[in-house]
Amino acid sequence: MRINFLVTSLPIPSKSNSGEYENVKLVHLCEVCGTQEILTPEEGYQRGWDYAPRMYPFRLISPRTCGKCGIDGTVWWDIVVNHKSFEELTEGQRKTIYRILHEPESIIAKDI
Numbered sequence: 001m002r003i004n005f006l007v008t009s010l011p012i013p014s015k016s017n018s019g020e021y022e023n024v025k026l027v028h029l030c031e032v033c034g035t036q037e038i039l040t041p042e043e044g045y046q047r048g049w050d051y052a053p054r055m056y057p058f059r060l061i062s063p064r065t066c067g068k069c070g071i072d073g074t075v076w077w078d079i080v081v082n083h084k085s086f087e088e089l090t091e092g093q094r095k096t097i098y099r100i101l102h103e104p105e106s107i108i109a110k111d112i
Helices: 015-021 041-046 075-080 091-101
Strands: 026-029 036-039
Touching (some): 026 041, 036 041, 075 091
Antiparallel strands (some): 026 036
8 A cells, every 4th residue: 555645734733623522532542652541632632642633633644642752753753754655664653544544433432
């Protein structure tokens, strides 16, 4: 599979990004350390998560990190800063991209 990346400027974080998902519990998974929490977008934002939809729109490849990890270990960093192609990414990074591209369905918490 070949994916061409297009670098865009990131939107400013906004509570209005959450829209209809404002009160929906989402799986917040840090792509750097693996920490996982089930939170609403606002709860995640208040705890320091760099996560859609509060920080970025769904389906936008951007950092997905907890409040303790930096963005330099993210797939976004490897694409934008290190100029890696999809083929150069690790299997874990490819899974992160798959999860991001299938948001919000891929992160909606089930059975809570």
